[in-house]
Structures are given as C-alpha cells and as structure tokens.
Amino acid sequence: MTNYDVLRVFCAPNGGYGNELGVVRDGSVLPDPAGRQELAAELGFSETVFVDDPERGVVDIYTPTSRLPFAGHPCVGTAWLLDVPELVTPAGVVGARLDGEFSWIEARPEWAPPRTLRQYDTAAEVDDLAVPPPGERSETGAPADEVRGRVYAWAWEDEPAGRVRARAFPGRGDGIDEDEATGAAALLLTERLGRALNITQGAGSQILTAPQPEGWVEIGGRVRLER
Structure with missing residues (x-):
C-alpha cells in the first residue's frame, strides 16, 4: 500500500471542518500517471497530491477522475506540510508562506x-x-x-x-x-x-x-x- 498523509485544509478556528487532502510525499513510488489516477480514485478525496521533489516543491494533483494543473486547497495543505517557500505546479510557480496559524499561497485566477x-x-x-x-x-x-x-x-x-x-x-x-x-x-x-x-x-x-x-x-x- 502506498503511504500517504491526510490533512484537513481551511479548518475553522476551533480546528474542525476543513477539506480532506491526501498527500503522497514520495511520488517516485508511483511515477506513472495512470497509477496515480487509480490511487486518487481509490482514496476518494476531492484531491490527492503526489510530491515529485519535496525540496523544490514539485507537485502533481489529481481528483478521483482527472489531473489538475492547479488547485487551491491542495497547494495550501502541501506547502504547509513540506514547509517550502514555493510549489511548482503545471500551471506555474505558487508562492507560499506561513503566518502564525495560517498557511498562505499566492496564485493567479x-x-x-x-x-x-x-x-x-x-x-x-x-x-x-x-x-x-x-x-x-x-x-x-x-x-x-x-x-x-x-x-x-x-x-x-x-x-x-x-x-x-x-x-x-x-x-x-x-x-x-x-x-x-x-x-x-x-x-x-x-x-x-x-x-x-x-x-x-x-x-x-x-x-x-x-x-x-x-x-x-x-x-x-x-x-x-x-x-
């Protein structure tokens, strides 16, 4: 079984709610896009992230049925988990920062x-x-x-x-x-x-x-x- 973390992103002030996110920190264990899509469907989260380079923040994002060039809550959650200043997505480079209890990203509409x-x-x-x-x-x-x-x-x-x-x-x-x-x-x-x-x-x-x-x-x- 592929190891993965489960996060909740955009939680309420009491730490509840938030959208669940799956993150496979070692994307090299499942390099094939078809395999990634299959796992994302199996896990059933709205999005699952595969990290291809944790130091540079290179990520690959999937819904249960498709690959996404960018998604908001996966980037917020993964940037927090990896503690990196940016993420590299197919859409572009996403800036990231931590400010107290909040994790922030900067992206383009x-x-x-x-x-x-x-x-x-x-x-x-x-x-x-x-x-x-x-x-x-x-x-x-x-x-x-x-x-x-x-x-x-x-x-x-x-x-x-x-x-x-x-x-x-x-x-x-x-x-x-x-x-x-x-x-x-x-x-x-x-x-x-x-x-x-x-x-x-x-x-x-x-x-x-x-x-x-x-x-x-x-x-x-x-x-x-x-x-």
Missing part, C-alpha cells in the same frame, strides 16, 4: 478551472440549496462540458466586513457532490469582487483571501494533520 459564480441574496438561501445536477450550463454561456457543472454559490453575510457564505458543487460525477472548502473558487470570487474576503464554506470551513499586485491573489487557511 487564470490557473483556476472555470466555474459558475452564482450569487444569492442571503446566506440562508445558500444554506438551503440542493446539490445541482452535473453538467449545468454556466451563467457566462460556456458549454456545459467546458464548466463540467462547477457551481460556486455565495452570498454576503456582512458585505462591509467582507464576510461571505459559500458552498461549492464540483459537478464532476465522481462521488464528490460538494466540496467542503475550495481555494480555486475563492480565488475567482476574490478576482471578481476585487477585495479581501473571509469565506465560510461548507459545514464551517474558513478561507481567507487578499488581492495582490499584478493580478495575483493570496489564499490562506488553517491546516491540520489528520494522520
């Missing part, structure tokens, strides 16, 4: 997969949403297979304070009906709104964001080692 950012009037409406069917057409008019049903539902809890209530529905049809915490979606929402955000997602996870110069965005949260 164009690296995130496209998705529908759907605003609701109240946080209660977001709470009451049912999981939408996979393959829903995007509000931008993109083909359904282009957005793969990804919907990020959000509402202001306190607009002056930048507090947001959100839920994420990946719509991939791979058994992950809802993501507990989604850094890439928070990245896109921050770009759209152009301001720092304090997002409560899923059952109670917390994601912090902050726009940076030249189109970069920082995403931060608490990380816990489960096992």
